Amino acid sequence: xxxxxxxxxxxxxxxxxxxxxxxxxxxxxxxxxxxxxxxxxxxxxxxxxxxxxxxxxxxxxxxxxxxxxxxxxxxxxxxxxxxxxxxxxxxxxxxxxxxxxxxxxxxxxxxxxxxxxxxxxxxxxxxxxxxxxxxxxxxxxxxxxxxxxxxxxxxxxxxxxxxxxxxxxxxxxxxxxxxxxxxxxxxxxxxxxxxxxxxxxxxxxxxxxxxxxxxxxxxxxxxxxxxxxxxxxxxxxxxxxxxxxxxxxxxxxxxxxxxxxxx
Amino acid sequence: xxxxxxxxxxxxxxxxxxxxxxxxxxxxxxxxxxxxxxxxxxxxxxxxxxxxxxxxxxxxxxxxxxxxxxxxxxxxxxxxxxxxxxxxxxxxxxxxxxxxxxxxxxxxxxxxxxxxxxxxxxxxxxxxxxxxxxxxxxxxxxxxxxxxxxxxxxxxxxxxxxxxxxxxxxxxxxxxxxxxxxxxxxxxxxxxxxxxxxxxxxx
Numbered sequence: 001x002x003x004x005x006x007x008x009x010x011x012x013x014x015x016x017x018x019x020x021x022x023x024x025x026x027x028x029x030x031x032x033x034x035x036x037x038x039x040x041x042x043x044x045x046x047x048x049x050x051x052x053x054x055x056x057x058x059x060x061x062x063x064x065x066x067x068x069x070x071x072x073x074x075x076x077x078x079x080x081x082x083x084x085x086x087x088x089x090x091x092x093x094x095x096x097x098x099x100x101x102x103x104x105x106x107x108x109x110x111x112x113x114x115x116x117x118x119x120x121x122x123x124x125x126x127x128x129x130x131x132x133x134x135x136x137x138x139x140x141x142x143x144x145x146x147x148x149x150x151x152x153x154x155x156x157x158x159x160x161x162x163x164x165x166x167x168x169x170x171x172x173x174x175x176x177x178x179x180x181x182x183x184x185x186x187x188x189x190x191x192x193x194x195x196x197x198x199x200x201x202x203x204x205x206x207x208x209x210x211x212x213x214x215x216x217x218x219x220x221x222x223x224x225x226x227x228x229x230x231x232x233x234x235x236x237x238x239x240x241x242x243x244x245x246x247x248x249x250x251x252x253x254x255x256x257x258x259x260x261x262x263x
Numbered sequence: 264x265x266x267x268x269x270x271x272x273x274x275x276x277x278x279x280x281x282x283x284x285x286x287x288x289x290x291x292x293x294x295x296x297x298x299x300x301x302x303x304x305x306x307x308x309x310x311x312x313x314x315x316x317x318x319x320x321x322x323x324x325x326x327x328x329x330x331x332x333x334x335x336x337x338x339x340x341x342x343x344x345x346x347x348x349x350x351x352x353x354x355x356x357x358x359x360x361x362x363x364x365x366x367x368x369x370x371x372x373x374x375x376x377x378x379x380x381x382x383x384x385x386x387x388x389x390x391x392x393x394x395x396x397x398x399x400x401x402x403x404x405x406x407x408x409x410x411x412x413x414x415x416x417x418x419x420x421x422x423x424x425x426x427x428x429x430x431x432x433x434x435x436x437x438x439x440x441x442x443x444x445x446x447x448x449x450x451x452x453x454x455x456x457x458x459x460x461x462x463x464x465x466x
Contacts, residue, residue, distance in 0.1 A: 002388045002429055003406075043453040045387060046408075071276035076408050076451045093309055096274040098410055098451065120310040121344075123383035123410050168383050168412075199385045221381065
């Protein structure tokens with residue numbers, strides 16, 4: 001049986017591991033390679049590395065760092081941040097990453113997804129959809145450039161566009177919930193989950209294993225992505241990389257296996 | 264000695280890192296003179312069928328590799344697209360495959376009994392070995408990481424080494440004489456994957 005996935009999400013800025021709140025206020029966490037070694041030991045399902053300093057500073061991927069990360073990792077890896085050309089996509093894949101996330105370019109250059117998919121295969125292209133409630137309308141809108149530019153698209157419009165262009169996965173991220181530990185935004189997720197033929201992963205707000213259970217039992221085969229939960233411990237947010245042990249994970253997955261579909 | 268084929272595609276360094284930590288001799292082969300009959304060869308692969316094959320065929324190592332596999336019966340393990348390239352061809356591309364294992368690669372949706380499902384097949388899935396092959400020795404709970412939309416269909420079902428289900432059974436591992444292919448990524452599958460790579464080295 002194919003299992004739903006539990007995925008730590010690591011943000012790096014200028015080579016250092018950081019954690020944001022609502023995509024702002026990056027807090028220094030540590031050295032990315034140390035954390036990756038810990039996640040190796042904990043046998044995580046997948047790992048996503050996002051370079052949040054790339055697009056705002058018009059920088060491409062930091063190949064030296066990514067190469068060091070890839071050779072250290074014994075788990076599947078995805079990278080997002082500052083990708084603008086199919087050559088960059090191909091180069092990061094060749095370093096040993098399985099998947100590349102594309103966010104800003106879906107809107108500025110949709111052909112990038114199509115061209116990249118033809119080189120490295122659709123299965124390796126993830127469309128990252130960052131969503132925030134617009135201040136006036138209160139509706140979910142897709143933002144780019146680290147949450148500073150409103151594209152005017154709804155999440156479903158952006159996901160449909162990505163699917164047409166040949167993306168192999170959607171990573172749906174709630175900007176409003178980032179770093180809040182307030183739980184996933186179920187309304188946002190359900191707006192996509194029922195309308196997609198692609199694997200869906202969700203990010204933003206996960207504060208406990210119960211939040212993951214809630215998503216597995218409601219949405220089934222999905223990727224639960226979380227950052228704070230796997231990096232901080234306790235209310236004072238001490239830095240401590242952690243991940244559910246195999247026996248705990250099996251209990252979490254059992255909620256998926258025995259789920260009833262809630263309409 | 265393990266020889267990891269470095270033709271510009273895929274996770275050579277992830278394999279190298281694992282063999283290094285196991286204390287097993289390995290080399291990254293990027294020139295024909297790096298390939299020898301005494302080695303076990305790993306053929307990694309990610310990406311699209313045609314682009315991976317084109318790179319392999321233009322790497323300078325193709326004819327040496329092909330003769331080692333066909334004539335010297337050197338043991339070779341193809342991984343993901345590396346496995347798919349071993350077929351005679353694929354629906355994903357136009358280029359002729361390596362033809363080391365009789366069979367063809369088809370899209371998940373074009374296999375018989377296809378039903379509505381989410382593609383690509385992405386994530387951790389368990390496998391059911393069809394025989395008691397040493398490839399899966401000492402792996403108590405074999406589940407591995409998959410990331411693909413195309414599936415190997417061997418001409419002879421006897422050449423399926425292990426199945427997985429999504430939701431119907433498909434070939435997760437195939438073998439034919441000295442040639443083995445796995446659809447999943449052992450280099451990204453933690454302890455099960457490390458053990459499988461160790462098992463291959465002692466074949």
